[in-house]
Amino acid sequence: MKPRDDATPRxxxxxxxxxxxxxxxxxxxxxxxxxxxxxxxxxxxxxRFYSDAIEKLITDRQIKWPG
Numbered sequence: 404m405k406p407r408d409d410a411t412p413r414x415x416x417x418x419x420x421x422x423x424x425x426x427x428x429x430x431x432x433x434x435x436x437x438x439x440x441x442x443x444x445x446x447x448x449x450x451r452f453y454s455d456a457i458e459k460l461i462t463d464r465q466i467k468w469p470g
Contacts, residue, residue, distance in 0.1 A: 414454040421452050425461075 443450040
């Protein structure tokens with residue numbers, strides 16, 4: 404793996420941590436992943452998320468909440 408340009412290590416979040424941070428249910432996080440609103444990667448059966456990507460989604464207000 405190539406080193407990142409900046410020296411800041413990435414923090415990896417679980418689905419539960421993202422749900423708590425966004426104040427939504429686990430199901431909503433899973434739905435946002437399925438709809439492509441939040442990028443994630445799998446480790447085993449679970450999803451993991453980069454915290455900086457979640458922060459960018461929030462600051463850019465790019466999440467379109469499922470109805």
